[in-house]
Amino acid sequence: MTVLKVGAVFLVAIVMQLTVFIDVRVADVAPELLALVAVLAGFLAGPERGSTIAFGAGLLWDIWLPTPLGLAAMAFATVAFAVGSIEAGLFNDSRLQVSALAFLGTFAAVIAYALLGEVVGQRGLVDLELLRVALIAGVLNSLIAPFLVRPMTWALSGPLTLGGPAPARS
Amino acid sequence: MALAQRTGRSRHRLILLALTAITLLTVDLNGFGPIESAQRVVRDVLDPVTSLAATVVSPAGDAWNSIFNYGDLEDENNALRAELEELQGAIIRGEADTETLRRLLAATDLAYVDDLERVTAEVKYGSVGNFDDHLITINKGSRDGISEGMAVVTGAGLVGRVERVDNATATVQLISDATLFVGARLVSTDKVGLGHAVPGEAGMFVIDRGTDYPDTDDPTLLPEIGSRVVTAGESSFPADIPIGTVRSVRRSSDEASMEVQVDLANNVDDLHFVTVLIVEPPSEFPLGPIEAPGGTGAEENLSETDEIDETDETGEDE
Numbered sequence: 001m002t003v004l005k006v007g008a009v010f011l012v013a014i015v016m017q018l019t020v021f022i023d024v025r026v027a028d029v030a031p032e033l034l035a036l037v038a039v040l041a042g043f044l045a046g047p048e049r050g051s052t053i054a055f056g057a058g059l060l061w062d063i064w065l066p067t068p069l070g071l072a073a074m075a076f077a078t079v080a081f082a083v084g085s086i087e088a089g090l091f092n093d094s095r096l097q098v099s100a101l102a103f104l105g106t107f108a109a110v111i112a113y114a115l116l117g118e119v120v121g122q123r124g125l126v127d128l129e130l131l132r133v134a135l136i137a138g139v140l141n142s143l144i145a146p147f148l149v150r151p152m153t154w155a156l157s158g159p160l161t162l163g164g165p166a167p168a169r170s
Numbered sequence: 171m172a173l174a175q176r177t178g179r180s181r182h183r184l185i186l187l188a189l190t191a192i193t194l195l196t197v198d199l200n201g202f203g204p205i206e207s208a209q210r211v212v213r214d215v216l217d218p219v220t221s222l223a224a225t226v227v228s229p230a231g232d233a234w235n236s237i238f239n240y241g242d243l244e245d246e247n248n249a250l251r252a253e254l255e256e257l258q259g260a261i262i263r264g265e266a267d268t269e270t271l272r273r274l275l276a277a278t279d280l281a282y283v284d285d286l287e288r289v290t291a292e293v294k295y296g297s298v299g300n301f302d303d304h305l306i307t308i309n310k311g312s313r314d315g316i317s318e319g320m321a322v323v324t325g326a327g328l329v330g331r332v333e334r335v336d337n338a339t340a341t342v343q344l345i346s347d348a349t350l351f352v353g354a355r356l357v358s359t360d361k362v363g364l365g366h367a368v369p370g371e372a373g374m375f376v377i378d379r380g381t382d383y384p385d386t387d388d389p390t391l392l393p394e395i396g397s398r399v400v401t402a403g404e405s406s407f408p409a410d411i412p413i414g415t416v417r418s419v420r421r422s423s424d425e426a427s428m429e430v431q432v433d434l435a436n437n438v439d440d441l442h443f444v445t446v447l448i449v450e451p452p453s454e455f456p457l458g459p460i461e462a463p464g465g466t467g468a469e470e471n472l473s474e475t476d477e478i479d480e481t482d483e484t485g486e487d488e
Contacts (some may be wrong), residue, residue, distance in 0.1 A: 014216070019224040022295045023231030026238075029300055047180040055187045059194075063209045066302045066333070066341075070194030077187045081180065114301070120195055123349060124369070125301055133300045 005155040006041075006053055010060055012151075013037050018064065029133050031140035032106055034061040035076060039105030040145065040152045042080030043098070049156075054080030067113075067122050075112035079105055095146045102145035107138040214337045224295075246440075286408060287448040289314050293441050294339060304330075304347030308444060311338045319406065319451035322444050327412030327435035328352070328401060329444050331451075340446070344438045345375070345413070353405025354413055356381070356430065358397035362404060365413070365432065372439065375399075375414055375432040383421050383428040392419050392428075399432050406451045 013033040021030040038054030045053060058073030065072060083105050111134050114125040198205050291308035298307075310316055312335045322329040322342045330350065333343040343350050348369045354377050355362050365377035377399070384391035393399075393416045403409035414432040422429040 011216075011219075015220055015223045018216075018220045018295070018298055019227050020230065022224075022298065023228075024234045030298075032300070048183050051180070051184050051187055055191070060212075061299075063212050064298050066305055068195050069198040069205060069209065070191040073194070074188055074191035077184065077191070081184045085180070110300070117301075120199065137300060 002155065002157050005157070006056070009037060009151055009155045010034075010057060013057070014060055014064070017061075026140060027132075027136055029136040029140070031144055032110060032137045033141075033144070034058065034072070035079075035106050035109040035137070036102055036141040036145060036148060037152065038076035038080045038109060039083055039102055039141075040098075040148060041156075042083035042105070043101055044149075044152055045084065045156050047081045047084030050084040051077045051081040067117050067125075068120060071116055071120065071122075072113055075109055075116055078112060079109040082108070098149055099142040099145050103138040103142035106141040107134045110134040110137055210336050213339070217336070217338050221294075287315075289316060289446045289448060290443060291340075291446060292443055304344045304350075305333065306330075306342050306344060306438075306441060306444075308340050308342060308446070309338070310446065311336045311340050313337050315448050316340050316446050317450065320449060321401075321407040321411060321447045321451075323411055323447060324436055324441070324444055326437075327414065328407065329436055329438055329441065331407070332446065342444070345434060345436065346372070346438050351379075352407065352413065353402035354399050354432075355402040355410075356393040356397065356399055356416065358394040358416075359391065361393070362402040363428075363430070365399075365430075367434075368431075373434045373437065374417075375434050377430040377432065378422060378427070381428040381430065383426060393430060395419070399430075408447055408449050411447075 013036075017030070017033045021033070024030070034057045037057045038050075041053035041057070042050035044050070055073045055077040058071075058076035059069070061072045061076075062069045083101060111130065114130050114134075117125040194205070289310050291310035291314075294307045294309050296306050297303050298305075308322075316332055316335055318332055318335055320332045322332060328345055330342045330344040330347070332340050334341040345352065346367045348367045351364050351366050352375075353362060354365045354375075356377070361381050363377040363381035364379035365375055368374040368376050395416055395418065397416050399413045399416060401407040401409060401411040401413060412435045414434040417431045417433045419428060419430050421427075
């Protein structure tokens with residue numbers, strides 16, 4: 001059941017990325033919704049489940065990206081693992097902290113994607129533009145993150161935990 | 171103890187995922203058919219959903235553009251108005267020019283204008299992510315006869331080449347992508363070289379491979395400024411598709427070869443409809459191995475050679 005619910009979140013995220021965020025961009029940069037799903041999966045479900053869900057989100061995004069299959073999946077899984085490994089005690093799960101985590105996680109995911117891309121021979125991903133793209137995408141995702149916490153928590157079968165401990169976190 | 175076990179298990183999971191990703195990357199980079207087919211199936215299945223959703227949310231996108239891109243729209247409107255006035259004048263001159271144009275077409279052999287089978291498509295959307303500025307997706311695909319490598323044009327000239335084909339859509343790599351190499355012919359001198367877009371300079375294309383600078387100072391041996399540049403017959407595109415016009419000519423840094431800067435005929439940032447020429451690209455890279463001019467960085471030489479080889483391999487696969 002959880003797989004279906006996570007799949008539903010993936011579906012909504014990819015459809016929004018391919019429709020709304022084709023036009024709705026800031027300084028020609030779109031939010032990275034699938035990266036945000038990955039970051040929140042790591043945060044809410046912990047490193048083990050979170051990295052697996054993030055891998056799936058990245059794999060789905062890879063299907064539309066011009067880069068080879070597996071690139072975003074590896075970047076997202078690594079970032080979700082790092083986010084999930086952060087000690088739970090660091091967080092009180094406030095909205096502000098979720099946004100901060102979304103910013104940092106997205107920034108890291110975009111940078112990791114570009115660096116891994118260069119490693120496998122995808123040219124033109126790492127340049128001065130990269131920092132600008134990563135920063136703006138991070139800011140946009142940090143604004144969207146509070147709205148995505150509730151559906152992600154639903155998909156991971158736990159109650160909403162802003163203001164309390166994350167239930168699905170092991 | 172339990173925490174250590176959990177951490178170890180998480181690390182094992184991450185290693186497993188990384189190995190899976192590396193395997194996928196390897197097989198995908200080698201063009202493994204079933205992987206590409208599976209991706210195509212997912213895109214085809216979701217295409218009706220995204221099309222429907224796009225229709226529903228398009229007013230939101232329009233509203234966003236009208237609010238935040240108003241300045242651009244105003245500039246575009248002014249440019250279009252000026253262009254319309256110019257065209258009105260051109261219509262009057264047009265009748266007189268028709269015969270001249272016919273002769274010009276015959277002289278430059280722009281056969282693609284009349285003879286080739288074509289499919290007209292609408293641009294569905296531009297880049298979907300933040301790293302694919304030079305890709306567009308069109309609303310025609312393999313069921314319309316489109317296949318990878320086909321040339322995409324507008325009335326103005328070359329737009330790019332079909333990069334990826336699904337059942338109902340296709341992705342086009344634009345000529346503005348510096349990694350897309352095009353065999354180009356300088357009409358005024360009939361010389362052929364290899365060119366590509368200049369990164370960071372919109373509308374700029376440079377031919378910097380395969381064209382030698384004349385030994386003498388005879389200016390007639392150089393391409394005329396403003397003269398036409400078209401696809402070469404020996405390229406992976408059909409011959410004589412307009413690419414642009416010569417902006418400047420200079421010696422390259424090695425002093426032996428020529429660097430021709432070209433203003434692209436097409437503004438690929440603002441495309442609504444395009445035409446795909448239903449001509450299978452040649453199975454081998456027709457220009458053959460072109461030696462890069464000496465004196466440039468080794469890394470650059472290697473990467474550009476890689477691109478040529480990659481095209482060759484793609485062709486052979488087909």
